[in-house]
Amino acid sequence: MSQDGNGDPVLPAGDSDWDSTRSARLYGIDDWGAGYFNVSERGEVQVTTEVDGQPVSVSLMDIVQGMHARDLHMPAILRIRNLLDHRIKVLNETFARAIEQGGYQNCYRGVFPIKVNQQCHVIEEIAEYGRRYSHGFEAGSKAELIIGLSQLQDLNGLIICNGYKDAEFIELGLYARQMGVSCFFVLETASELATIIEHSRALNVEPLIGVRIKNTVAVDGYWSQDSGDRSIFGLSTAALMAIVDELREAGLLHCLQLLHCHLGSQIPNIRNVRNGVLEACRFYAGLVQEGAAMGYLDLGGGLAVDYEGTRTNSTHSMNYQLEEYCVNIVESIRETLDPLDIAHPVIVTESGRATVAYSSMLLFNILNVGHNGPSAAPEQPPPDSSDTLHNLYAVRAGMTLKNLQECYNDALFYRDELRELFHHGGATLRERAMAEDVFREIMQRLSCMLPQLDRVPQELQALPEELSDVYYGNFSLFQSLPDIWAIDQLFPIMPIHRLAQKPERAAILADLTCDCDGKIDRFSMPDGNCSTLPLHSLVPGEDYYLGVFLVGAYQETLGDLHNLFGDTNVVNVAIQADGSFDFACEFQGDSIADVLSYVEYEPKQLQEKFRLAAEQAVRNGKISLADRQKILQAFRESLHGYTYFEKH
Ligand SMILES: *Cc1c(COP(=O)(O)O)cnc(C)c1O
Numbered sequence: 001m002s003q004d005g006n007g008d009p010v011l012p013a014g015d016s017d018w019d020s021t022r023s024a025r026l027y028g029i030d031d032w033g034a035g036y037f038n039v040s041e042r043g044e045v046q047v048t049t050e051v052d053g054q055p056v057s058v059s060l061m062d063i064v065q066g067m068h069a070r071d072l073h074m075p076a077i078l079r080i081r082n083l084l085d086h087r088i089k090v091l092n093e094t095f096a097r098a099i100e101q102g103g104y105q106n107c108y109r110g111v112f113p114i115k116v117n118q119q120c121h122v123i124e125e126i127a128e129y130g131r132r133y134s135h136g137f138e139a140g141s142k143a144e145l146i147i148g149l150s151q152l153q154d155l156n157g158l159i160i161c162n163g164y165k166d167a168e169f170i171e172l173g174l175y176a177r178q179m180g181v182s183c184f185f186v187l188e189t190a191s192e193l194a195t196i197i198e199h200s201r202a203l204n205v206e207p208l209i210g211v212r213i214k215n216t217v218a219v220d221g222y223w224s225q226d227s228g229d230r231s232i233f234g235l236s237t238a239a240l241m242a243i244v245d246e247l248r249e250a251g252l253l254h255c256l257q258l259l260h261c262h263l264g265s266q267i268p269n270i271r272n273v274r275n276g277v278l279e280a281c282r283f284y285a286g287l288v289q290e291g292a293a294m295g296y297l298d299l300g301g302g303l304a305v306d307y308e309g310t311r312t313n314s315t316h317s318m319n320y321q322l323e324e325y326c327v328n329i330v331e332s333i334r335e336t337l338d339p340l341d342i343a344h345p346v347i348v349t350e351s352g353r354a355t356v357a358y359s360s361m362l363l364f365n366i367l368n369v370g371h372n373g374p375s376a377a378p379e380q381p382p383p384d385s386s387d388t389l390h391n392l393y394a395v396r397a398g399m400t401l402k403n404l405q406e407c408y409n410d411a412l413f414y415r416d417e418l419r420e421l422f423h424h425g426g427a428t429l430r431e432r433a434m435a436e437d438v439f440r441e442i443m444q445r446l447s448c449m450l451p452q453l454d455r456v457p458q459e460l461q462a463l464p465e466e467l468s469d470v471y472y473g474n475f476s477l478f479q480s481l482p483d484i485w486a487i488d489q490l491f492p493i494m495p496i497h498r499l500a501q502k503p504e505r506a507a508i509l510a511d512l513t514c515d516c517d518g519k520i521d522r523f524s525m526p527d528g529n530c531s532t533l534p535l536h537s538l539v540p541g542e543d544y545y546l547g548v549f550l551v552g553a554y555q556e557t558l559g560d561l562h563n564l565f566g567d568t569n570v571v572n573v574a575i576q577a578d579g580s581f582d583f584a585c586e587f588q589g590d591s592i593a594d595v596l597s598y599v600e601y602e603p604k605q606l607q608e609k610f611r612l613a614a615e616q617a618v619r620n621g622k623i624s625l626a627d628r629q630k631i632l633q634a635f636r637e638s639l640h641g642y643t644y645f646e647k648h
Pocket of ligand 1: 113115116138162262264265266300301302303350351352353354553
């Protein structure tokens with residue numbers, strides 16, 4: 001039985017042997033944390049990063065305290081700048097090592113796809129830190145091109161333009177060419193070429209041209225439809241040939257220098273990567289044989305993140321390490337091109353997810369727990385109650401391991417029978433309440449006995465989940481974790497403190513939106529995906545904080561204003577060599593006035609309308625003038641407050 005007085009045992013509790021290493025194992029943090037996250041002896045999640053070649057660890061709770069002291073409350077996105085730097089470093093250095101060890105005769109040039117995280121401070125950091133590696137940007141729209149061009153700090157860095165390009169887009173790219181930027185137009189359709197040729201003639205600038213092919217390699221994972229014949233992106237082979245002919249006719253075949261392919265995001269299986277590269281190399285060789293200048297092979301994104309920490313080829317994992325990825329690419333290119341005597345191209349990848357996922361996490365506090373609580377039913381049914389209620393009590397009294405399924409069926413039957421009675425006026429509201437309470441108690445006991453069975457009957461398998469607690473978190477799934485809702489993404493989630501104690505509850509998470517989709521009920525645990533998350537009981541008067549990790553990719557800008565919960569507070573922290581940390585940037589999240597103006601309300605007007613209503617109430621004698629002032633003040637303060645739950 002659990003010791004929190006609720007009487008509803010969920011996991012065996014009161015384990016005095018528990019310590020933080022067991023929590024670490026329970027949540028698999030050493031598997032998905034990639035060495036960046038671990039549990040300290042104190043039982044807190046800490047982030048570890050390299051500063052001046054030395055590992056430095058900081059407790060997330062210390063950062064949370066620093067945030068509160070600066071009036072930056074939960075929920076908040078915490079970005080650790082050092083982790084972003086480290087990802088760029090390992091990506092570039094691992095490729096450099098693979099290139100050197102493989103005797104590859106060219107270099108690696110990474111580009112960051114801006115769509116994966118467009119936030120200014122993320123992009124600025126990538127530009128600044130990436131400069132030493134000539135790390136560039138990939139832009140999929142005019143707005144992203146503008147970001148890329150203005151942020152790029154090193155002319156050796158590439159700007160790769162994908163997506164549809166109108167005349168304005170093309171002109172901007174050509175001006176960048178004039179300024180010496182290696183700005184590539186990647187053709188995804190044949191129709192853009194005419195505009196490019198026309199404008200480059202008018203401006204007298206030679207364009208750098210790439211072609212995006214369709215890989216026919218089938219890819220595992222969620223985005224498998226991005227690749228293969230059914231991909232909506234990329235040129236058919238016939239369209240590719242038409243482009244080559246058109247360029248040749250225009251005397252611009254030497255401008256065709258890059259082959260682009262993107263197998264899809266989060267490729268969990270290294271075999272797919274290898275096959276994709278091999279196929280791309282055949283296309284590359286074919287274009288060289290056609291007389292195109294070439295020189296760059298852009299393999300797109302796809303480098304995965306092991307959200308589960310299982311190192312498997314399951315959708316949210318990956319069965320390879322970065323080093324294997326780099327070596328496979330380098331080797332595959334050599335194997336294909338060396339026999340054909342084709343010079344090694346510059347290797348380009350557009351790794352987004354693997355670059356930014358680690359550096360951001362969402363932190364939030366728990367507001368409340370909806371216990372699937374203890375039974376308040378009396379020990380015995382009142383003597384004058386219906387037979388149905390007596391029968392239900394009898395089921396409870398007669399439960400053994402041998403008759404679980406029967407007890408389940410009977411309990412269900414009598415509960416429904418009592419509801420039916422109530423429906424026709426044959427049972428009182430109190431009797432119905434008693435019946436439902438006893439029923440729940442039976443289910444809870446059943447659920448506790450399940451682990452002792454050799455085989456759990458199908459019908460009973462969902463019981464533990466149905467009986468789990470609901471922990472209400474101060475966040476919006478739709479704003480901060482849209483991929484959980486949209487594509488069933490799994491992110492590691494765990495408490496960031498109290499980990500020296502055993503988490504004795506089994507919970508699902510609900511957010512602040514009153515939407516039934518605003519919940520998290522799939523968690524990746526080391527022994528398989530699980531429908532509940534182990535959590536600690538709340539301690540009255542104490543905050544309880546959870547972290548959702550590896551959320552730096554795709555989450556920040558896909559989020560929406562469901563129920564008008566706006567952007568969260570954001571802090572960027574830089575960890576120093578002595579273990580201290582700076583709040584390098586802090587941003588207040590949206591106020592209520594901000595989100596209202598996004599949906600075309602004018603906050604001043606709202607205030608004025610409310611003032612008129614208050615004035616009317618004064619005239620009608622409903623409130624005093626002093627009340628009016630107080631009420632208007634409260635309205636104004638709300639308007640400028642945070643959209644999330646605030647403690648006053
Ligand atoms: C989305 C996208 C990427 C980024 O993919 P990741 O898997 O996040 O690295 C790269 N290139 C293109 C063309 C994309 O559409």
